Amino acid sequence: MDQKKRILIIDDHPLFREGIKTIIQSDSRYEVIGEAGNASQGLKLARKLKPDLAVVDISLPDISGFDLIQDMLKYSPDIPILVLSMHSKVDYIVKAFQAGASGYLTKESATDMLIRGIEHTLKGDYFMDTSVSQQVVKKLAQLPDKKPVAIVKGYDALTPREQEVMVLVASGMSSQNIADKLFISPKTVENHRSRIMHKLDVSNIIDLARHAVKLGLIDLDLWKK
Amino acid sequence: MTKKPSYDQLEKRIKQLEQEAKKLKQIKNRLIEAYEIIERSPAVAFLWKNLEGWPVEFVSENVMELFGYSADDFVSGRVLYTKVVHPDDLKRVAGEVANFSIGKGQKRFTHEPYRIVTKDGKIKWIVDRTYIRRDENGKITHYQGIVLDITKRKQADELVRDLSQMLMQAQERERQMISCELHDSIAQDLSTLKLYCNRLFEDQSSPESDIKGSPADVSKLIDLTITTVRDLAYNLRPPSLDHMGLVHALEVFCEEFTENNDIMVDFQAAGIHESTLNSDTQINIYRLVTEGLNNIRKHAAASEAMIRLVGAYPNIILRIEDNGKGFDVKERERSIGNEKKMGLRSMKERVNLLQGQMSIHSQLNKGTKIVIKLPLKDKQKWIKKSVF
Structure with missing residues (x-):
């Protein structure tokens, strides 16, 4: 018979830890070789014991499970990590996988699906419990019509000062007026303006104003009021 | 050379002068009165x-x-x-x-x-x-x-605002605490309970006939309770606000709002540097958006809503718009205290406490636009310094 797969549990809830330990140990293929109640202790154990798999909670007292996953993968990039969390929202699941997790289970599914989750992730597969996979697929199905907006990206790159100048430019103020208002020289305003236009990838003031409307900086209908 | 005035003429002139002097004296007295009133x-x-x-x-x-x-x-x-x-x-x-x-x-x-x-x-x-x-x-x-x-009045206003702000913060803290407790503690305990329940039933080699089939029922009930507790925690304060940031939490809220109501919400945020927003501002913006959308759901009969959150240093601009039935803004303002208006009023209150500005533009059958401008910097800081 193969050697038992060695599993590390990191969860701050002792009773819950005990519960899943029992589930895991009831299967002769697996053994729990360590338990930790926080991330730093978990990391230490992971480095020392070199487990075959880690079961990790997201809400931990010291750092978040997301950070823990990343830290853990830095030292042992090959270890499969199965997240077992109270959070059932799709954003948590996405973030866990982004951090490098191999599987995601909500805690209430542990009874029915923990063993399957362990099996799959140990094989190198990704695993998601059915209650969350529905949400994830729905989210994925929505994605095509939600195209990433280039304008937003450009605007996100502006500094606070550039935002300030952009609002004034878009509302039709001259460089001189903006300079007076912000106590800077008109030359500096011009510099800001060309940098803004570069970042937003526009070549004239009309397009800049159009962007400002799309972003919600100004509203042409309310202009006169 | 002028002719000497006659006695009669002199007497007349004297009388005139006397009268003028009397008048002047009256005027002077009145001036003194007025002046004293001002002085005092x-x-x-x-x-x-x-x-x-x-x-x-x-x-x-x-x-x-x-x-x-x-x-x-x-x-x-x-x-x-x-x-x-x-x-x-x-x-x-x-x-x-x-x-x-x-x-x-x-x-x-x-x-x-x-x-x-x-x-x-x-x-x-x-x-x-x-x-x-x-x-x-x-x-x-x-x-x-x-x-x-009006320094005293200003101080009093300031005090009222400070107290309201503290009240709001206290409420948020409480909500956060309860939400956290529900989610991380009670829901967690319930999950643990479920774990043990299942084992308990498994270990029972020969369950009594009348509790046969109940493991699944108990399990289902616990699942249901977990869902309820989790929803409650989420409504009190979404954990994602603290873990994922404002923009993300709003995205999720808008998506779920679209899903649960027949209102398509188009949300977009730009130029929001979350690290520069304190948690107070973040939770307040979150609440403003949820209050705004809930108002739309309750009153607007809209099919679409648009949320724009954009950083416009030194302010943040939040736009909440819908294509619903709209209302007469002036008439609505007159009927203050109206049930229906409460939603907008509490939003306005919140904006005032944050020393922002909120304007409402609406026309019957032409939808509603709410524009909120919140200052990023605490402009009131120096007042506190100087007054107290």
């Missing part, structure tokens, strides 16, 4: 020349109490009025004077409250009602003003 009142009367620096031509003696400078300090020109107006407010005050001086018909105006710096460096808030005095050609020669100390 908290109002300071100013007469400024319409010249650079607003030199003071006349000011009532009680200026001493409010400004710490004597009337002579001003009238002699040793102290210019522009020097006592708080430097941060001077531009605005001057702007108000300039604006109100444009219209020929304009006779009087009231400044927004502004600050002055007294002789010993204290900062006081005043209201200033000004009357514009013109010559026969309509040219402004003077401004005459009544200036009142």
Whole structure:
């Protein structure tokens, strides 16, 4: 018979830890070789014991499970990590996988699906419990019509000062007026303006104003009021 | 050489003079009365020349109490009025004077409250009602003003706002605590309970016939309870707000709102640097959006809503718009206290506490637009410093 797969549990809830330990140990293929109640202790154990798999909670007292996953993968990039969390929202699941997790289970599914989750992730597969996979697929199905907006990206790159100048430019103020208002020289305003236009990838003031409307900086209908 | 006046003429003249003197005395008495009233009142009367620096031509003696400078300090020109107006407010005050001086018909105006710096460096808030005095050609020669100390009122306003703010923060803290407790503790315990329950049933080799089939029921019930607790926690305060940030939490809220109601929400955020927003601002923006959308759901009969959150340093602009049935803004304002208006009112309250501005634009059958502008910097900081 193969050697038992060695599993590390990191969860701050002792009773819950005990519960899943029992589930895991009831299967002769697996053994729990360590338990930790926080991330730093978990990391230490992971480095020392070199487990075959880690079961990790997201809400931990010291750092978040997301950070823990990343830290853990830095030292042992090959270890499969199965997240077992109270959070059932799709954003948590996405973030866990982004951090490098191999599987995601909500805690209430542990009874029915923990063993399957362990099996799959140990094989190198990704695993998601059915209650969350529905949400994830729905989210994925929505994605095509939600195209990433280039304008937003450009605007996100502006500094606070550039935002300030952009609002004034878009509302039709001259460089001189903006300079007076912000106590800077008109030359500096011009510099800001060309940098803004570069970042937003526009070549004239009309397009800049159009962007400002799309972003919600100004509203042409309310202009006169 | 003039002819000597006759006795009669002299007597007539004397009588005339006596009468004039009597009149003058009356006028003088009235002037003294009026002056004393001013002197004893908290109002300071100013007469400024319409010249650079607003030199003071006349000011009532009680200026001493409010400004710490004597009337002579001003009238002699040793102290210019522009020097006592708080430097941060001077531009605005001057702007108000300039604006109100444009219209020929304009006779009087009231400044927004502004600050002055007294002789010993204290900062006081005043209201200033000004009357514009013109010559026969309509040219402004003077401004005459009544200036009142409202520092105490400002302090009281400030106190009320501080208390309301604290109340709101306390409520948020409480919600966060309960939400966290529900989610991380109670829901967690329930999950653990479920784990043990299942094992308990498994271990029972020969369950009594009447509890047969109940493991699945118990399990289902616990699942249901977990869902309820989790939803409750989420509604109190979404954990994602603390873990994922404002924009992300709003995205999720809008998506779920779209899913659960027949209202398509188009959410977009740009230029929001979350690290620069304190958690107070974040939770308040989150609440404003959820309140706004809930209002739309309850009252607007809209099929679409649009949320725009955009950083416009030194402000954040939040737009909440819908294509619903709209309303008459003025009429709505009159019917204050109206049930239906509560949603908007609590939003306005929140915006006021954050020292932002909120404007509502709506027309019957043409949807509603709410524009909220929140300051990123705490503009009130210096007031606290100076007043307390």
